[in-house]
Amino acid sequence: MRYFDARVIENRSLGGGYFVLRLGGCEPLVGSRPGQFVMLRGDWGRDPLLPRPLSLLAVTQEGRADLLAKVVGKGTALMERSPSGSRISVLGPLGNSFPVPSADVTDLLVAGGVGLPPLFMQAEASARVGLASSCEMLYGGRTSRDLVLLGEMRSLGIALRLATEDGSLGRRGRVTDELEARLEHWLGVAASRRLRIMACGPRAMLWAVGRIAQSCNIECYLSLEEQMACGIGVCLGCAVAAQEKPYLYVCKDGPVFPAAEVMAHAPGASTGASAGGAR
């Protein structure tokens, strides 16, 4: 983990409030793993005050980092308007990561809206080691405008299955409907095949994914988002109710948790903003 200044080298709008911020000078992030995040802050004066947690979308060997975000508040609105050349302070890489891809496991990656980045990075990690065929991306959003970077994902060679609530792209319905369909398929055609689910998205979606995984007795990892001030386990703001002890911390124990660890209090839990993105 390092604290350093990076520069915006490209800021690409994807429509619908989504944008990809490309940062140069991120050599300290080289080697970051899928699921890890950074705390970002521009020269914004005193309001908003705190840095924003954002999951990494991609980091190149040359130290170029891509971040996907959606405008949901002051911080992300300022990021979206950051021109090339602007300075952004970066603290990272922070947190843990998803399990590494493996030839004897099929990974079902379930992304909801702006929760895509860590799963995109996971898919890329699979593709890089020649395991694109043992990985499927299930990606859902409210409308087609909430599904971004589709071309990039297709070029990775992974199976991509889409769902929108309004039916404007892919299956009409929720991404969890698609997950249930795919599980039925996999459990039917290859009952002996080991499956793993990894998910990031709105809290309600994650609990639904966790419940589905539990009902099928499938290994499941959820990447959670919570309000946090520091990212390094100091402010203790990002507590989530846990199974083994009263609380776990998204920044230092997560953001990726085995579903069983955080599902204890899931029903009726807050349906927070989408994961992977900042407020």
Added chain:
Amino acid sequence: MTAIADTPADGSALRATCGGLEFRNPVLTASGTFGYGQEFEALLSLRGLGGLVTKGISPKPRFGNPPPRICETAAGMLNSIGLENVGVEAFARDKLPFLRSCGTRVLVNFFGTTFDEYVDCGARLAELDGVDGLEMNVSCPNIQAGGIEFGRDPTVLRDLVRACRAVISKPLWVKLTPNTSDIVALARACADSGADAVSIINTITGMAIDVRTRRPKIATVFGGLSGPAIKPVALRMVYQVHRAKIPIAICGIGGIQDGTDAIEFLLAGASCVQVGTQNFVDPASVERIIREIEDYCRVQGVTDVRELVGALATGQ
């Protein structure tokens, strides 16, 4: 600008004294914003700090409040962490060895929920090697008095500090709540009962509402406001206590983001300052703040930062 040559180059101009302790410089990190020190080891040189104040320690571990625990507000943040900490024995066993070796002054913030808990916790901490001083958090609900904070009533505060003072020979500071109509009376109660310094201020009680869900933004409804939004209130309270000429040193806290902010507190009467929420905004900022104070001293020809304490010019 001939004054430049008059300022010692070895950094000794920044040496500060507060509440029975000497510091390399007048900048400490505030309780709850710097963990147990080790979390920041990779981000800055702890040796360069004036000192650090640990997370508040209680006799037994505490697990804290349900989430959401924090939210951002205009130029500040609200928190309701719930005084979560590892407890005094785990602190002594797991956290103190690092602090002992980190090369800076260590004050341990502590609290209890009864008089006896305060006294026992304070006494236990005071006997530990590596603890340079103690800071009492008196913004904790008194469970024997209907949950009213110990630190709001000068009489209760006087008795509590006196009881702790009797068993603590190391420097004893008291962190005062700003949620009072008379900060001077609270500071006087601390001076009367033998405390060495008052830390002014703790967070200001506040709240925030999510209009979309119509719910409070933090689970406990009310939380403590910190950050630059509270600086003018903190500065006013430091100055009120200084102006009252109460025989007790002041450590100023509240929204300090840069060297200028810190110097404002010194001029208002603080002998040193603590940086809190800013550690979240920019985890290396304490180093910069120290440098900025040094630059100010050089430019202003200040050879001893202690000259600035209470040097506010008022009147014509």
